Amino acid sequence: MNNEITFLHNHWMIPIVVCCLIIWGIFIWKEWDHFSKPKFWIRSLVASLAILTMGILALQPALPIHRKNAKVVILTGDYKKSTLDSLKNQYRNITTIIYQENQTILKGIYTSDTIFVIGNGLASYDFWQLENQKVTYINGTTPSGIIKYTYNQKATVGEQLVFKGIYNNAKKGAQLFLEEPSGDVIDSVTLQTDKNWKFQLSATLKIAGNYTYKITEKDSLGTLLSKDPIPIQVAKRKSLRILIVNDFPTFETKYLKNYLSEKGHKVLVKTKITKGKYKFEYFNTDRIPIGGFTEKNLAPYDLVILDALTAKNLSRNSRVALETVIRTKGLGLFIQPDESLFRTNNNLLTFDVSREKSTEVRLYSETSAKVSKYPFTIQQGLMVQPIHIAANESMVSGCKHIGKGKVSTTLLKETYELVLNGKSATYQRIWSDIINKIGKKDNKAINWDGGEVPIRKDEPYEFTLRTFIPNPDVITENGYQISMARNIDVPNLWKGKIYPKKTGWNHIRTPQDTTTVLNYYVTDTTTWQSNSKYNRIQANQRNFETSLFKDTKTTSPLAPVNPIGLYVFLICCLGYLWLAPKLS
Structure with a gap:
């Protein structure tokens, strides 16, 4: 244990030493006329002790508090009385603390032994109070x-x-x-x-x-x-400009174009009839045909849908133009699959898949309609985001980022059969998920991310925004400004924190861009209680599960030394220096 005296104001050491030396020098200069006399040396010694004492008082000496080797139990919500009784029987002198959120937990208690936390656990914003402590968490019953x-x-x-x-x-x-x-x-x-x-x-x-x-x-x-x-x-609903190009007519495209046009999207369908001849269909748009793929021709579109054969047979110039518009303009590309698509080596079209036996899948619930699929599953990856996940957690539809845009495909096939079987709602939901996920997004000056729900009154709520505005001003609906912290590694990423005071819908905005606001809903502690308790239990288990294996050696807390003795000694020294010249 560290018993050495230390100073609470160590960071003032150099300025204080310099000041003391200056005062001591002035005193020696003042008394230099008496250099040959004994009183010079006596007064210099007393003055040195006085100056040293003032320096020590300014640095504020402190000693480590001797820790007690005792155990502590912290009682949190819904703790089991049987668990508390068991701990008291095992450890007779255990200290009991009733936990209160956002209050000091170990007030006046210093222990180097185990701290037990029983019940639902601490709020996540209070974890810091038990850092570097040896904590055992004993959770209560999972709430109903x-x-x-x-x-x-x-x-x-x-x-x-x-x-x-x-x-x-x-x-x-x-x-x-x-x-x-x-x-x-x-x-x-x-x-x-x-x-x-x-x-x-x-x-x-x-x-x-x-x-x-x-x-x-x-x-x-x-x-x-x-x-x-x-x-x-x-x-x-945003109306998208969609281009569909097929190498031959299919029922899948027939029902898809009808669905898209009914939803108000502007659709151009280009279908190859024979070599060099195409059929053009227009829905909610002007009758302007499109030739080959060039950056100029593709720029107006938000989404391009190609069948696998058309995608694989694109010329080099068309493929480069398509990838450029995806990467720089945010164009979305969807590939209508066939089995050969999953064996292609084209970087733009390739998705990592693994073979499986299943050829049908239920997407939304155990009671939803089955949909035919290819016998594969799409592999999760850093740049691959899921659109549809099956009950066995395998990815059925996914998309990958290419610059500002996305490229997507699915393992589903012949989805139009859902419409024929009277499952139009499932069909529409499948394609709504895909279209909304990969369609070109509006370029906004500010993009808000509101985080997870529920958001509770008087509890910290963190949000982020992405913007290239140099110093965004963020204010609440009441006009209060929020301090924002910029991410060190991502200059356009900012984070803020507030403590909502009003339940219901609230909003945060910035005067530098009035077109977008962050709307968020605030509730109180009476709602979603089972979910809140369960999440707290899980958070405490994650936070304290490795506490027994951490290095729990910590520096002892410091208590300032009582300065009365130093003040008495300083007054005696100053009294002598004041009185001695008068007596002589």
Whole structure:
């Protein structure tokens, strides 16, 4: 243990030493006339001691506090009394602390032994208080209710709001309801008593705006148990300019062009009939044919759809032009697959796949329609993002970034059969997911990222924005400015943090670009309680799971030395220096 005295103001050492030397020099110069007399040496000694004492007081000496080798238990929400009793029986002198969020935890307690945290655990913003401590976390029981959920927080008109969740320890006969902002029920499900039971609710989004749907839980008698918000932002549907080029007519393209035109997109279809002859079809657009692929011809389009044969047979100039527009203009490219596509070596078209036996897949739920697919799975990669994931977690549709744009394909085939079998909703959802994912995006001066939900009142909420504006000013709806921190490695990435004070919809904006704002929904601690408790348990397990293996050697806390003795000694020295000349 370190018993050496130290100074709390070590960083002042050099200025204080310089000042002391200057004062000492002035005193010697003043007393130099008495150099040959004994009183010179006595006064110089007393003055040196006085100056040294003042320097020590300015540096503020401190000694390490001797730590007690004791154990501490921190009680957090929903802790088990049996766990606490067991710890008290095992460790008679254990210290008990009741945890309060955002308050000092180990106030006045210093221990080099184990700290036990029992219950749901600490809030993530309080983890720093137990850094470099030896912590054992004993979690409580996994809460009953919706412990995990996910849904599309941003969507466009006509898309589906799809809410997927996991319910733990459901009561028999209980039901979940998906309610519109008006309170009308649009979907429901009866809970199964299985542990960690998966469920799904959905609704069609019809009008643009910021809305708060709700998940309501009722027991078998219809008694309301909980009502939790689902904030979602619905944007207006953007009309895309889409070019479809096929080497031969297909039913897949026939139904796809009808779907796209019904959704208001401007579609040009170019289909090869015989060698050198093409058929052109126009939907919601002017009748202007397109020749070969050049940067000029491709620049107006937001999305190009090619069948695999056309994509592989592109001339070198056409392929270079296509890749250039994708890379620099943000054009989206979708390849309608055939089995040969997954064996091509073309860098632009290549997706890493592995063969599997399955030739059918369900995409959205266990009850959704099966869709035919090629016997492959797309491999996850650093630049490959999933669009559709099967129940076995394999990627069915994916896209990869090429500069500003994206190239995409799917393992699904003959999706038009869904329409023939009366599954139009599934068909539309598949293609809506693909089109919205890879279509050219608007170039905005500022792009906001609001982070995860739920956002709670008076708790830290972090958000990021990407912009090339040198010093963006970010303000709340009340006009308060938010301090932003720039990322060291990514100059156009900024991060901010606020503590929301008002529940409901809020927004953050910047006066330098009034076209975009960050809308976010704030709730209170009474909502999504099961999910909040579960997430806290998981966060504590991740944070403290390696604490027993960390190097827990820490420097002892310091306590300032009582300065009364030094002040008394300093007054005596100064008193002598003041009184001695008068007596002589």
